Amino acid sequence: MAQRCAHPVVPVALLLFGLVAILLLTVPTEDVQEAPGFMYGIVLDAGSSHTALYIYKWPADKHNGTGVVTQHSECHVTGGGISSYVGQQGAAGQSLKVCLDQAVKDIPKEKHQLTPVYLGATAGMRLLHISNPEQSAQILQEVGHKIQSYPFNYQGAAILSGQEEGAYGWVTVNYLLENFIKYGFVGRWFSPGKPTVGALDFGGASTQITFATQEEVEDVQDTMKLRLYGQEYSLYTHSFLCYGRDQVLLRLLAHLVKSQGYSESVEHPCYPAGHSRTLNLNRIFNSPCTTKYRPSSYSPRALLTVQGSGHYERCLANVSEIFSFDSCPFSQCSFDGVFQPNVTGRFMAFSAFFYIHSFLQRITGITVNTPSQLQEATKRLCRMNFNQMLLLAPDQKTRLQDYCASSVYVSVLLLRGYSFDETSFPQISFQRKAGDASVGWALGYMLSLSNLLPAERVGLRKALTPGAWGALIFLFVLLLTAVLIFILLRVHDGKKKGGSESTI
Incomplete structure (x- = not known):
């Protein structure tokens, strides 16, 4: 008899669980901004006249997504560019010490080994590579050894081509101006639909001009195609060496x-x-x-x-x-x-x-x-x-x-x-800066090498609002309470009936 009394609990519970499942499917969702920890990245801009170290940071869960990268800090190396240390054994690497020490302090210790470090050398090293390839290779090796002595994730040192320098500068400018993608007040990412801005860079040994164009570029060496956030960009870019x-x-x-x-x-x-x-x-x-x-x-x-x-x-x-x-x-x-x-x-x-x-x-x-x-x-x-x-x-x-x-x-x-x-x-x-970030090729370089600029349009992840979560928790508590009360009432009724029968 007691077994028979407990049976109605099962269908009632299943019914309630089914109702909750249906409610889950109809609960509205919205895109919400989380507050995760940060990842960090370092770029050493080894120019012809001096070297600058830039530290960038972005939300830790956005490594392959749309996280906004911001400049955390910067440090300018005293003395000339690394190409000026020809014939001075170890001097190029040693010149970076003060700024690398500063980076150790600026980046949280637990993030050191996760922080990628890139060194990009520009026209000064391009000229040295033309006049003396062995010396340019030796200097890159020296600065590489110095960077590797620090607790960061060294990603290598390279001499950028003029075309790369121009293109990365263009990416930096348009990223900082939010011309690719923007995070709106309504809490979601969207394409602002703004035209891109051309980039004019003037360094110590070269100058670059880069802009998007619909005209035919008659010299294929000066054209570059980029696909960012699902949008195709046709660029004209040229670097004039010896015109810095x-x-x-x-x-x-x-x-x-x-x-x-x-x-x-x-x-x-x-x-x-x-x-x-x-x-x-x-x-x-x-x-x-x-x-x-x-x-x-x-x-x-x-x-x-x-x-x-x-x-x-x-x-x-x-x-x-x-x-x-x-x-x-x-x-x-x-x-x-x-x-x-x-x-x-x-x-x-x-x-x-x-x-x-x-x-x-x-x-x-x-x-x-x-x-x-x-x-x-x-x-x-x-x-x-x-x-x-x-x-x-x-x-x-x-x-x-x-x-x-x-x-x-x-x-x-x-x-x-x-x-x-x-x-x-x-x-x-x-301009020298856009927002709080220095304008140059360094940010575009790190964004591209770190895969922080997706080629395809980024899908939005749906998340429940705090209000929706609160409603769901309330429903589950209500469900459990109802089931428990129902079971207790059944048990209580069963005991009363059992007591009455024994009295008879």
């Missing part, structure tokens, strides 16, 4: 020495009037970029005196001669016979572009937003003497002599070389 700031200044000086007959003293129209300096000829002619200006024989230790004249028009003429605008094997070219489609859309100019543009505005008081303003500011700067400049920018004393030449070069490069005009030039934004 430091190498341009050397080439200009070498050109002046040659055009003035290799005399012991030369007039420099881009130096401030009355300013002079003395240097060894080896400083000028030991670069692969100045080979064509080099005399057939010279004493590397011979001294050269450079006397400034502060003449804008002659400075412009000499800087223009560094470029070749004559021959073009394609339908149109930028310079040196390199094909370039028409520049379209917005651009971000960074690295030395930002510093030169910022200096021009600061020292002349002219807002440089148009080609005419750029030319007017450059003229005004080039006509100042050294003391006038020093009064306005005392913190730039060691660089003042070079700003006229650099500004004229930027003007020729952007307006005549890349063909920015009254319409397109105002579309250039000169």
Whole structure:
């Protein structure tokens, strides 16, 4: 009899469980943002003039997803770039010590062995590889050994091609501007549908231009296709080796020495009037970029005196001669016979572009937003003497002599070389940072190598809201309580009936 009384519990419980299962299927879901721990990554940007270490972080559960990567910290290595340590055994690696020590402090200890470290060398090492492949390989090996002595996950040291440097800079710019994908206020990822921004990079030994274009790229070496977040991008990208700031200044000086007959003293129209300096000829002619200006024989230790004249028009003429605008094997070219489609859309100019543009505005008081303003500011700067400049920018004393030449070069490069005009030039934004991250190729490099930029559109993971979870827990508690009460009542009824029968 007691067994028979317990039987109704089973169907009732099954019925209730079925109702709960149906409710589970109909409970609404939404995309929720979790707060996981962070993963970290390190990129060493080994440029021609200096090395910078950048630490990035992202949510730990987004390694192959859409997690937003942010810059955690940065450290700038004192001294020159790693290519400047040729012939100094171990010095290139040792130069990184202070910044690597800083990285150990900045990244939580438990994350050290999980943190990938990448070293990318750019145009300075590309030039060294051209002139002396053995020495460039030795320096990469030295810096690799130094990095491996730290408790991080070393991923290797490599020399980036100019095309890679340009493309990674473009990825960085558009990632930071959230042009690929954006996390909205409603708590879900979406494609903002914004056009991408072109990237203009100006380093010590090379300069890069990269932008998305629908025009045919006539030279296949300057085209690159990327698929990011389910979107295909066709890029035009070209890197001009020997057109970085430091190498341009050397080439200009070498050109002046040659055009003035290799005399012991030369007039420099881009130096401030009355300013002079003395240097060894080896400083000028030991670069692969100045080979064509080099005399057939010279004493590397011979001294050269450079006397400034502060003449804008002659400075412009000499800087223009560094470029070749004559021959073009394609339908149109930028310079040196390199094909370039028409520049379209917005651009971000960074690295030395930002510093030169910022200096021009600061020292002349002219807002440089148009080609005419750029030319007017450059003229005004080039006509100042050294003391006038020093009064306005005392913190730039060691660089003042070079700003006229650099500004004229930027003007020729952007307006005549890349063909920015009254319409397109105002579309250039000169920036050092986007948000809290420094703009350059380093972030794009790490994003690509770490697989943090999926090629396909990322699927959204559904999660229950806290309210839905609360409702479900309440239902389960209610179910268990009901079942327990039902069983207790049945047992109680069974005992009463059993007691009544025994009394009879």
